[in-house]
Amino acid sequence: MLKSLRKILAVGLISQTPPAPDESLRTAQALDARIAAVLGRALCIRHVDAGSCNGCELEIQALGNPYYNLEGCNIRFVASPRHADLLLVSGPVAKNMAEPLRRAYAATPDPKRVVALGDCGCTGGVLGQCPSALGSVANVIPVHVAVPGCPPSPMRILQGILTALET
Amino acid sequence: MPLMRWWQRAQSVAGAPGVRELSVGREEWTQVARDVAATGGVLQALWVTGAPAEGAHVYGVYLTDPGGLAVELALPAGDAGPYPGLQELFPAASRLQRAAFDLSGVRSSDPDVRPWLEHAEPYPFTRVDGEGVHEIAVGPVHAGTIEPGHFRFSVVGEKVLRLEAHLGYVHRGLEQRFRELPILAGHRLAARVSGDSAVAFSWAYCQALEGLAGSTIPARAAWLRAVCLELERLANHLGDLGALGNDAGFAFGLAQFSRLKEDLLRATAAAFGQRYLFDVVVPGGVAVDVSSDSARALADVICAVCAESAELRTIYDEHEGVRERFTGAGRLEPQLAAQLGVLGLVGRASGQGRDARRDLPCLPYTKLAVTPIVRRGGDVAARVAVRFDEVQQCGRLLAELLAELPHGECTAALEAPADGAFGIGLIEGWRGPVLVALKAGPAGMVRFCHPHDPSWQNWPALEYAILGNIVPDFPLINKSFNLSYSGVDL
Known part of the structure; x- marks a missing residue:
């Protein structure tokens, strides 16, 4: 116990300032202004891997480390789409994941937003051209913000999420 | 021993050192499998190429005492009826054979014929009454x-x-996509078979490709590839150790280990320009050279990260709640692990002492003398202990590799290999041995490529x-x- 406390003190606070929103990531305009009004600054995210290689998942997990300190931005990941305001979707959409993705979208209460992640999620990328994949996330559900990269850095992902929050 | 007669008949195969190939008939297919099983070998991979109408080939790769043994069974067109299934000898064969059927239409003789990758119908789970x-x-x-x-x-x-x-939910048709790509471009797709093992898969692909093109990579490229592979192992182990602490209710562990992993990823990006090294291993060598300054800086961060990991290990070991959750949970006894042919890290935590870095070493592992880290407990605690030990092992290997980087070029010219050339790449990734089987097609294309994860x-x-x-x-x-x-x- 004492060792853990000493370690916590020795490391100190290392969290970085979150990035500003980036309008160039936005794919859909005229978003619902109600979201910002309802949410204030708290946001619940449900992540859906629709066919990714798991590279994007590594960077989503990194968002929780003390440097990016996602929860410090009042953003957290939730266990069900029914609890979520925003879907963070990685991958191209694999054929077998198209229906689960549509269901996760339908289960997310309105008003909701979708951020597509990675080159595969944005355009299909390397994996989206595979014969059993349906390409980008926007081919299956509406997308508001698309964050390219293979994988996109945690800062870039956070920027995408914050952009989706701006109206 | 009966296995030796097959081993002596087999021919050396291009790519991974210590792997041989052998063409067999139907009866021999089963006989080889029996002899491998009888001598404690395991099935590393199984796949099928072709289709019933055009004729097909079934391939099995075994890890045996003398080395890797790739066995090929040809099924003529019109007679590609069920080939002898291997489920009884190697339980892992069942799903491999079912996946192979979904991809090729060629069936094994084993009883379980439920689709695996094909999800058109609701899946008939086995019911417990x-x-x-x-x-x-x-x-x-x-x-x-x-x-x-x-x-x-x-x-x-x-x-x-x-x-x-x-x-099978994220089945995207990778094998078919490989066949549409130039063979010299397939490494990018290979790196994305499983993103957390990008270096292992792209190296295995390139090892097979370079083998069948008859090319040798420069020593500096081999050393840098090993640096990347060990960095990938270290990063994944750090991430897992944090997540395991968290799943045992010790959030402190996640905060600390995720910080160490981030430190390592940033140092990796400073040296190689990428956090996860997706596109560093390329045909003929590596795409990025590392300056001596950045090699030193990287070595310093690795040293610091490993020292902190050792410090955190003491905290885990002394935490009663964590110890209570780890010990005895999810036990996989060594005997069962042997029967199931469990590979890699999970196998080593259940007494299966295989490590391709020692058993089938390529450069620079031939110079490094890697000793596999083995525990016999088979529980969560054993898998955590293997990870902690491998973190320190990675630290030592990386220090050695970075201190002794050979000078010179880091890529060699590579030409597309001749149509029909066949090679196998086998690399010990952080999870276990990763295999890529590659056959060259006409006009610089791929005839088939099969990536296999442990x-x-x-x-x-x-x-x-x-x-x-x-x-x-x-x-x-x-x-x-x-x-x-x-x-x-x-």
């Missing part, structure tokens, strides 16, 4: 930030009587490890295996 037995269905979309797959638990109260996994063997073992445990311990036990979905869904 009895008083008070009920099912819990989980997935494909899971509660955490992980990949999709379905788990069906049959439970009484909290106790798990049976777990059956149904995967998760194929280890998923069925997870279904045994959970038996008798309680449902709330599943996330912890599952994390201690940390298997790939993307890597097996193809």
Whole structure:
């Protein structure tokens, strides 16, 4: 116990300032202004891997480390789409994941937003051209913000999420 | 010993050192498998090329005492009826054969013929009957930030009587996509078979390709590839150690280890320009050279990270709650691990002392003398201990590799190999041995490419490890295996 406390003190606070929103990531305009009004600054995210290689998942997990300190931005990941305001979707959409993705979208209460992640999620990328994949996330559900990269850095992902929050 | 007659008949194959290939008939196909099983060998991979109408080839690769043995069974057109199934000798063969049927239409003689990658119909799970037995269905979309797959638990109260996994949700058709690519460009797709093993898969692909093109990479490239592979191992182990602490209710562990992992990823990016090294290993060598200054800076960070990991290990070991959750959870006995042919890290935590870096070493591992880290406990605690020990092993190997980087070029010219040339790449990734089988096609294209992740063997073992445990311990036990979905869904 004492060792853990000493370690916590020795490391100190290392969290970085979150990035500003980036309008160039936005794919859909005229978003619902109600979201910002309802949410204030708290946001619940449900992540859906629709066919990714798991590279994007590594960077989503990194968002929780003390440097990016996602929860410090009042953003957290939730266990069900029914609890979520925003879907963070990685991958191209694999054929077998198209229906689960549509269901996760339908289960997310309105008003909701979708951020597509990675080159595969944005355009299909390397994996989206595979014969059993349906390409980008926007081919299956509406997308508001698309964050390219293979994988996109945690800062870039956070920027995408914050952009989706701006109206 | 009977295996030696096959070994002596087999020819050396291009790519990974210590691998031979052998063409056999139907009866011999089963006989080889029996002889491999009798001498304690394991099935590393199984796949099928071709189709019933045009003729097909079934391939099996075994890891045996004398080395890797690739066996090929040709099935003529019109007579591609069921080939002898290997499920009885190697349980992992069952899903491999079912996946191969979904991809090629060529069936094995084994009884389980449920589709694996093809999800058109609802999946017929095996039902457990009895008083008070009920099912819990989980997935494909899971509660955490992980990949999709379905788990069906049959439970009484909290106790798990049976777990059956149904995967294939992220099947994208990788094998078919490889066949549409120039052979000199396939490494980018190989790196994305399972992103957390990008270096292992891209190296295995390039090792096969360079072997069948008859090319040798410069010494500096081999050393830098090993640096990348060990960095990938170290980063994944640090991430897992944090997540395992968290799943045992010790959030401090996640905060500390995720910080160390981030430190390592940033140092990796400073040296190689990429956090996860997706596109560093390229045909003929590596795409990025490292200056001596950045090699030193990287070595310093690795040294610091490993020292902190040792410090945190003491905290884990002394934490009663953590110890209580780790010890005895999800036990996979060595005897069962041997029967199931479990590979890699999970195998080493259950007494299976295989490590391709020692057993089938390529440069620079021939110079490094890697000793596999083996525990016999088979529980979460053993898998945690293997990871802690391998963190220190990575630290030593990386210090040695970075201190002795050979000078010179880091790529060699490479020409597309001749049509029909066949090679195998085999690299010990952080999860276990990763295999890529590659056959060159006409005009610089790929005739076939089969990537194999060790998760194929280890998923069925997870279904045994959970038996008798309680449902709330599943996330912890599952994390201690940390298997790939993307890597097996193809």
